[in-house]
Amino acid sequence: MPSHTITLTNRPPTPALVIVGAGPRGTGLIERIAANAPELYAGSGLDIHLVDPHPPGAGRIWRATQSPLLWMNSHAEDVTMFTDETVHMAGPVRPGPTLHEWAGIDGRTFADRRLQGAYLRWVHEQAVAALPEGVRVHHHPRRALRVGGPRDGRRQVWLEGRPRPLLADLVVLALGHLDAELDDEQRELAAYARAHDLVHLAPDFTADSDLSPLAPGEPVLVRGFGLAFVDLMVLLTEGRGGRYEGDTYVPSGREPVLYVGSRRGVPYHSKIGYDWTGERPPLPRFLGPAEIDGLLAGAQGFNFRRDVWPLVEKELGFAHYHRLFTVHPERTDMAWADFEEKYAVASGQDIQALVASAVPDPADRLDLAALDRPLDGVRYGSYEEFQEGLRGYVERDLVRRHDPEHSPDLAVFLGLLSVYGQLIRLGDIGPWWHGFFSYLASGPPGPRLRQLLALSRAGVVKFVGADMSVAAEDGVFRALSATVPGASVEARALVEARLPEPTVGRARDPLLRELHAAETPAGLLRVDPGDGRVLDRAGRPHPRLFALGPFTDARTPGAFTRPRTGGPAFRQNDATARAVLDFLRSLRSRAAA
Numbered sequence: 001m002p003s004h005t006i007t008l009t010n011r012p013p014t015p016a017l018v019i020v021g022a023g024p025r026g027t028g029l030i031e032r033i034a035a036n037a038p039e040l041y042a043g044s045g046l047d048i049h050l051v052d053p054h055p056p057g058a059g060r061i062w063r064a065t066q067s068p069l070l071w072m073n074s075h076a077e078d079v080t081m082f083t084d085e086t087v088h089m090a091g092p093v094r095p096g097p098t099l100h101e102w103a104g105i106d107g108r109t110f111a112d113r114r115l116q117g118a119y120l121r122w123v124h125e126q127a128v129a130a131l132p133e134g135v136r137v138h139h140h141p142r143r144a145l146r147v148g149g150p151r152d153g154r155r156q157v158w159l160e161g162r163p164r165p166l167l168a169d170l171v172v173l174a175l176g177h178l179d180a181e182l183d184d185e186q187r188e189l190a191a192y193a194r195a196h197d198l199v200h201l202a203p204d205f206t207a208d209s210d211l212s213p214l215a216p217g218e219p220v221l222v223r224g225f226g227l228a229f230v231d232l233m234v235l236l237t238e239g240r241g242g243r244y245e246g247d248t249y250v251p252s253g254r255e256p257v258l259y260v261g262s263r264r265g266v267p268y269h270s271k272i273g274y275d276w277t278g279e280r281p282p283l284p285r286f287l288g289p290a291e292i293d294g295l296l297a298g299a300q301g302f303n304f305r306r307d308v309w310p311l312v313e314k315e316l317g318f319a320h321y322h323r324l325f326t327v328h329p330e331r332t333d334m335a336w337a338d339f340e341e342k343y344a345v346a347s348g349q350d351i352q353a354l355v356a357s358a359v360p361d362p363a364d365r366l367d368l369a370a371l372d373r374p375l376d377g378v379r380y381g382s383y384e385e386f387q388e389g390l391r392g393y394v395e396r397d398l399v400r401r402h403d404p405e406h407s408p409d410l411a412v413f414l415g416l417l418s419v420y421g422q423l424i425r426l427g428d429i430g431p432w433w434h435g436f437f438s439y440l441a442s443g444p445p446g447p448r449l450r451q452l453l454a455l456s457r458a459g460v461v462k463f464v465g466a467d468m469s470v471a472a473e474d475g476v477f478r479a480l481s482a483t484v485p486g487a488s489v490e491a492r493a494l495v496e497a498r499l500p501e502p503t504v505g506r507a508r509d510p511l512l513r514e515l516h517a518a519e520t521p522a523g524l525l526r527v528d529p530g531d532g533r534v535l536d537r538a539g540r541p542h543p544r545l546f547a548l549g550p551f552t553d554a555r556t557p558g559a560f561t562r563p564r565t566g567g568p569a570f571r572q573n574d575a576t577a578r579a580v581l582d583f584l585r586s587l588r589s590r591a592a593a
Contacts, residue, residue, distance in 0.1 A: 012591035014045045015584045018157045018166055020144045020511065021174035022052035023059020024560065025548050027124045028081060028569065029174060030137070032577035034130035035083075036091045040581040044588050045134040049166050051144045051159060057124030058117030059176060066207045069234050070113045071445060073227060075271070076100030077107030078562045079116070081123045087567045089574035096126070098563055108273075110445040140166070146514045147171055147545065155544055169587055170580055172532075173547040177205060179508040180500035189494065192472040199493035200477075203500040206231035214493055216240075216254045221479045221489065223468055224497030225262035230444045230452075232497050233258065237455060249454040258461045259489045260497075261468030261481055265375045266393060267452065268443030272410050273402035281322040281411050283418040287315040292425045304429045310347065312419050312433075313368060317351065318343065319415030320366040323408040324359065334358040366412065372436060375466040380484050383462065390463045391456055394449055402446060414565070416441045420557040421568045425529050428520030428553040431501070437557055462489075470494060502551040512551065517542070524553040531579040532572060543583075546576050 019026045030048065054060045072079065082096030083089070099119050100107040128137050142159040149156040156165035182190060186202050193200035199213045199220075206228050214220050214236065222229060238244075241252030291311055295302045302308060321343065325336035332339070339358050346354055359365050370376075374393065380386040400406045416437055423429060455461040465483025472478075477494045480487075503523030504512050518526035518535045525547055526535040532548050533541035549555065554572060561567040 012588070013167075014047050015588055016047045016049065016154075016166070016168045016170075017580060017584065018049045018051060018144075018155070018168040018171045019174055020051045020157070020171065021059070021176055021549070022050040022054065022056040022124075022139065023061065023174070023176045024057075024081065024120055025174040025176060025569070025573075026050060026052070026059075026172075027057050027120060027127060028573045029172060029548065029577055030131070031081070031094065031123070031127040032091060032570075032573045033135075033581065034127050034132075035094045036574070036577050036581055037132050037135065039092075040578060041135075041585050042132060043134070044585065046136070046584060048131075048135065048137045049157075049168065050137060050139045051142060051157065051166070052139070053141050053143055055121065055141075056139055057121035059120075061177065061205065061207075062113055062117035062120055064114050064117055066113060067235060067239060068112050068114055069238050070207060070231055071110045071448075072099075072113060072116050073271075073442065073444065074110070074560065074562070075107060076103065076105055076109045076111045079111075079119075079560045080563045081120070081560070083567065083570050083574075084564055086564045087570045087574070089571050090578055091574040094130075096123070110447070143509075144511050146511050152543060168544075170544050170546070170583060172576065172580065173511070173534075173545070173549070175509065175512070175549055175551060177499055178502055178512070178551055179204075180503060180506045181508055183501075183506065186496065189470070189472055189477075193494070196475045197492075198475075198477065201493075201495040203228075203496045203498050205499060206235065206497070209495075211235060214256045214495070216256060218256050218493065219489065219491040220256045220258050220493040220495060221464075221470060221477050221491045222258050222260040222495045222497050223262065223470060223479075224495075225260055225264065225267050226438065226498065227268070227442070227444060228499060229260060229267075229497040230448050232495060233452065233455065233461065234448075237451075237460060242460075244451065244454060247450065247454055249451070249458040249460065251458060251460060255460050256493070257459065258455075259464050259479060259491065260461060261464030261466070261479060263467060264373060264439065265464070265466030265468065265481065265483055266390065267449060268439050270398055270401040270443055270446045270449050272413060273446050274404045274407070274410070276407075276410055276414075277404075278327060280414060281319040283315070283319060283415060284422060285315060285318050287311040287419055287422050289422070292422050295426060302426070304433070308423070308426070308429065312423075314347070314351070315419055316368065316412050316415045317355075317366050319411040319418075320408045321355070321359075323411035324364060327407060328364075328405070331361060331364050332358055333360055364408070366408070371440065373466070375483055378466075378483060380465075383484055383487055383489075386465060386484050387456060387463055391453055394453055398446055398449055413441050417557065417562070417565050421566050424554050424556060424568050424572075427526070427529065428522050428524045430522060434555075441557070464489060502555070504551060507551070515545075517545075520553050524555070525551055527552045527554050529554055530575060532576040533579070546580070548572060548576060 076099040079099040083093045145158045155168045155171050158165045190200050240254040243250050325332050464479050465481030468481045476490045479489045504525050505523050518537050527547050528541045532546045534545045534547050556569040
């Protein structure tokens with residue numbers, strides 16, 4: 001009989017990467033893996049496992065199954081998922097279309113979120129198609145429950161409803177916005193609502209909230225005046241059959257009456273409604289890499305208000321005055337070269353004196369404190385007077401944000417983007433800065449504020465004021481504000497119109513709670529600012545676990561990147577992708593040796 005020789009080979013398993021979260025951040029990471037693989041990982045097999053119960057690309061927030069009334073918060077021309085030469089990164093630039101170029105719509109359009117979701121699905125498909133041969137992507141429409149395994153060995157990623165874990169050489173957490181357990185105040189309010197048959201809606205992504213308990217014609221207290229409120233306003237008005245006829249709102253009769261207030265007591269500033277022209281301010285100038293290096297090198301650490309905020313103020317002031325002096329010199333009393341020279345060496349009250357001498361109209365001066373708290377010290381005799389007053393404030397804001405005569409505002413917006421890109425390196429600097437940035441730079445589209453005015457005139461929305469507090473007493477919720485002293489509003493429903501704080505300790509996601517990693521005082525996950533590796537409680541970077549997103553202390557501004565603004569999220573994605581590919585290439589080489 002012929003003999004046969006059977007040769008057994010011990011081939012190493014194909015390297016595996018698990019990405020938890022298949023939304024925009026996970027898609028952006030795959031795009032960067034595809035861009036860098038020809039240099040760092042050509043010719044090697046790799047299995048990429050995407051874990052997300054929602055479809056890849058759009059994820060939860062941009063999914064197709066949501067109201068078409070909900071818009072993007074940026075012009076379609078200001079949304080891109082592709083890099084350009086302004087991004088400082090080691091990997092190659094792979095250009096691609098913005099949302100408006102891809103969709104063939106006017107760049108000034110505020111597209112609905114379902115269209116954005118379609119764009120994201122297309123970007124995901126393009127990124128997967130660009131991966132080298134031998135790199136395969138597998139989508140697991142499940143939730144990840146926990147990550148285990150030895151620190152220096154293959155990771156085990158346990159999925160909901162799957163008896164065996166995924167085995168991975170590396171894991172990247174790209175989870176996006178997190179659901180959270182209630183904090184102490186929210187637990188007390190929820191318990192009070194249950195005991196007194198009231199309605200309490202805790203912080204949540206508005207499109208996921210059950211708004212049916214908010215009854216037609218009934219007063220509803222709303223705490224929060226940002227983007228979550230705008231979504232709530234839309235879903236409870238147009239979403240219930242109301243319509244706009246010009247600047248007039250025609251109710252359907254199914255709307256509740258929304259009494260809205262917040263810490264500032266005013267809505268976020270309108271998106272700017274004109275394009276940039278001419279020279280951009282040369283940023284960064286006073287808050288760049290050298291200044292961040294200095295802050296990080298300080299033996300005693302740094303204090304945001306004492307050490308960082310003065311640099312932020314000076315940087316934003318430089319952007320503002322550069323534009324004012326170079327484009328509107330008739331509104332200044334000094335040559336730009338002279339002002340710039342003096343501004344560069346001045347600080348504190350000296351800057352204020354310089355500005356007062358060079359800029360005659362106070363309306364042309366940048367006052368960040370007044371911008372942040374416009375109702376500080378402002379008092380009204382009645383709610384009726386305050387409604388008129390706040391409508392006037394919103395109308396003035398709309399005019400200003402759509403008039404290029406006030407283009408220093410757009411320069412400040414560019415300054416905010418520059419500053420945010422630098423501050424990422426400092427880690428967790430507390431929630432105030434992120435709120436201030438969103439208030440100035442990430443407000444609603446102008447048409448939404450015009451709708452707000454129409455709803456106010458129709459009596460569907462009423463304004464409560466600044467520093468709104470809510471008491472649970474006498475079987476109801478009661479709202480108070482110092483803006484209208486002595487007045488109060490009672491309601492049997494309270495909506496917290498904001499996203500949950502991105503704290504790891506209160507995250508409902510069990511995967512994060514079981515990481516045993518380092519957290520910041522604000523509850524964010526600590527990561528290596530260089531490549532996104534998760535830091536353990538001893539401050540050591542984990543060799544096989546990375547994290548990207550708003551739950552980390554390297555969170556970036558906004559959901560998407562504006563073209564030609566440097567894109568901190570692109571830079572992070574690229575650094576993480578390169579670290580992942582370097583590690584996997586080294587692992588493959590060791591296994592083959």
